[in-house]
Amino acid sequence: MNAPTLSSSSGNGSVIQLGGFNTYVSGCSASLFAIVLVSDIFGYEAPNLRNLADKVAAKGYYVVVPDFLYGDPYNPENTEKPLPDKGFEDAKQVVAALKDKGVSAIGAVGFCWGGKVVTDLAKSDDIQAAALLHPAFVKVDDIKDVKEPVAILAAENDSISPPELIKQFEEILSSKPEVDSFVKIFPSDEHGWTLRYNVEDKEAVRSAEKAHRDMLHWLTKYVM
Template sequence: MLSAFSPDKGCQDAKPIIAALKNKGISAVGAAGFCWGGKVVLELAKSSEIEAAVLCHPSFVNVDDMKGVKCPISILGAENDHISPPELLKQFEQALSLTSEERHIVKIFPGVAHGWTVKHKADDAAAVKHAQEAHQDMLNWFIQHVKKEHVN
């Protein structure tokens, strides 16, 4: 079942959508990927399709995947993540420093687990605060790195 929704397929499915946006006059596109969507966005970041990328608690991503990134990339991770633990995220940051000239940031949020940006208890004030902070970080990244253009 998961193969029907593979990151490679997701990347290929996204390209015509991005092309359609650009055909409508949108000249700059940013993309965010959550969990397995992080791998999709990472592949888009290597293709020159997007101008900025954000990965939130990525999965199916390894250190070699960082090679070839062509746009600014922000990786937002969780302290308590068995899928992408902080040690792996630090390796991502090191690989980006060595293989990409683009701006990048890796931020690890304390006390949260994989999926915290979209799956948290609404009555957990700390979890809500960290999710809101991650969403604001993502928005700020796009404001900073995606050029604002007028649509005709």
């Protein structure tokens, strides 16, 4: 899939400083319920991501999309890809800033690169629920340490997190009755399908929206 065209003006929200990061925010800042969306390697300016943030915000959440790539998202012309090594510590700063604002419950959603960041958050007590959409860099040992409710939405045609690995995650989570979980593999879809789709392709949009609905259902179960 190709990277979406980036535009700093995409979306209905605005860009502010939050927790030390440029952050796209959407929804009512007075809401007690917040959702942190952690982007894939193409960054927080991606139009499809910002449109999704607006859609989640319409459900009553304060939605924040921080720039954990420091203004330097992946460029396909450069083979070097960013790693999510600092993502967890960065995300903790944003979560702390939300709590300082009076937010009482926080959910986090990670896409691809962001999946590792959100998995690490789910190993802490910083959030109330997590959702991983076509995650990358997530290992079996990470899932073993998850403490918060987690949903994993994956693609059948995904060489980064193949179905075999996702099924291992599911088995581990099934053995942890204290952690609620939901795992779903979407047939025929490819890695990145929930964000990096062509808005002119009706079938691609429908498929992405199915995952978005599952994600929202999971979030409202724990963060509202």
